[in-house]
Amino acid sequence: MAARRRQQQQHKQPSPPPEPEIKEPEKPKIPPGLYRRIVIILPYHCPDHVQHIQQVQESLSCHRLGLEPISRSSLASRTLRPDEINDPYFDLITGFVIIDMDCRLYVLEGLGGGCIDKMAEELARTQANTDTLKYLMNSEVKFDERLYINFGPDLKRIKLRENLAKTLLNPDIYIKSKVSEELMDTLNKIMNIRRCDRLKFVRDFHLCPALENLNLLERKYGDALTDEDIYGLPPKRKVRMQELTQQMQNTTFENTINTTGKSPNESKSRMKSPKRTKTKLKAPLDMTNQQFEELMHKREEDGPKNFSQVNKEKIKEQSDVNGFNRxxxxxxxxxxxxxxxxxxxxxxxxxxxxxxxxxxxxxxxxxxxxxxxxxxxxxxxxxxxxxxxxxxxxxxxxxxxxxxx
Incomplete structure (x- = not known):
């Protein structure tokens, strides 16, 4: 037994030395209160405010990224690099917009002291906040993290198929098998942001939803965007060809009266040429039938015909013929x-x-x-x-x- 143990120990291979642990580089610590946010609540039909916010955001973001021309398409085609996303000091305005037929909710974020401060100056309030129109901006309210940098330089727009208040009144959303807890929490946070009167409440109660939950909201309740949803302007009415022709005729009529003092109908009536008489090259049609007219006259005199009696007489005649030829x-x-x-x-x-x-x-x-x-x-x-x-x-x-x- 001892000899066998010695042989087993000799055949055992030496274990390899332990590999040195590779330590990941520590991420730089981000100082607290590095970012700032702006919350804007507008009615759906508010084109002046929507266009102003759109222009300011496009101008600041395009100048920061060096994009030309300054437009939303330039921002939508620009994707952020990983180093830009991971850089905590990368100065860019990002955020999202929740749209339904009653309200528009803007949540914008950026590096404090950078583009977000310039945007707050451009969007200075000209009137007091109301229940339907609010600008929540406070340079003293800071945030420790940036949530929406992965949306890119263009704002993430999510249009709900139904109004948010109507969606929250639907009893199906409280069934966990149909609506997840994260999605339910996101809907409640958005509604609470609309009700807030101070930006401090948004920070203290952690009402800003996570990026993943917003994507989940878009997949579950999102709808297609229109030009009015993005730019706030209603679509231009298409002019029909009949309306265009009528406008041209009215313009011509007014110009003729202004130059000649007479309507075009009066001037045309004087210049009309005599009507030409068309010569007929075909013989006139003969549309009379004397026999048919006599037959119709006879029917009127005889009165209505008894078809039942006529049928009986025909059957009797045919029976006589069949009896003779059988x-x-x-x-x-x-x-x-x-x-x-x-x-x-x-x-x-x-x-x-x-x-x-x-x-x-x-x-x-x-x-x-x-x-x-x-x-x-x-x-x-x-x-x-x-x-x-x-x-x-x-x-x-x-x-x-x-x-x-």
Missing amino acids: PQEYIKMDKEDGEVFVYSGQKLNYTEQMKWKIAEQMVNDPKHFYAQSPEYLRLSWPIVDEEKEQAKEMEKFANTRLRYK
């Missing part, structure tokens, strides 16, 4: 014994019985071939009743082992 052999044919029927779809109909009676006569005449055409050998007359033959065969084997089932 073959004598068919008339003199003997009556059948037993019950018969007149309809061919029934089993014991009279016509089929007469056919098989004629077929039996044909079977007794093997020298001739009978067909239904005097010129061609087609539609030969059936002389074998398959149903009778099958019945005879079944009766023959009824009491044997080969009986039919």
Whole structure:
């Protein structure tokens, strides 16, 4: 046993030395209160304020990034690099806008002392805040982190399919299997921001939603954006061709009166040329029918026709003709014994019985071939009743082992 243990120890390989631990570089500590935010609540139909906010944000962001021309499309096409996103001192205005048919909520953030301060100066209030129009700005209220840098230089716009108040009144959002807790918390935070009167309340109660929750809100309740949602201006009404033509005619009419003192209709009436007479090259049509007119006159005199009586007379005439032209052999044919029927779809109909009676006569005449055409050998007359033959065969084997089932 001892020798075996020595052999096992000799065959054991030495364990490798432990790898040195690689320490990640420590991130620079961000001083507290480095960022600043602006919250703006506007009615949906407020084009002057929306355009002013849009112009200021586009101008400051494009100058900071060196983009030309200054427009929203320039910001939307610019993506931030990882070093810009990770740089805590990168000065840029970012944020989001929540839009429904009642209200617009702007939440803007940036580096304190930079572009966000310039924007606050440009958006200085000209009137006191109201319940529907608020500018919440305070240079003394600072924030420790920047939440919306990953949205990029253009503001993230989220349009809700229904008004936020109506969405919160829907009982389905309180079912956790349908709406997650994070999404429910985001809806409540947005509503609470709308109700706030001080920016300090937004900071102290941590009402700004996270970026991931805003993306979740857009996927669940988001709708397509229109030009009015982005720029605040209603879409231009399309001018129809008829309206354009009418405007041109009115303009021409006014110009003619101003220059000549007369309406264009009066001037045209004097300059009209005499009408030309068209020569007819076709003979006049004959649209008279004397016989038809006499027939219609006669019908009026005779009064309404009794079609029932006319039909009876026609049937009587056709019966007389059929009785005269009917073959004598068919008339003199003997009556059948037993019950018969007149309809061919029934089993014991009279016509089929007469056919098989004629077929039996044909079977007794093997020298001739009978067909239904005097010129061609087609539609030969059936002389074998398959149903009778099958019945005879079944009766023959009824009491044997080969009986039919």
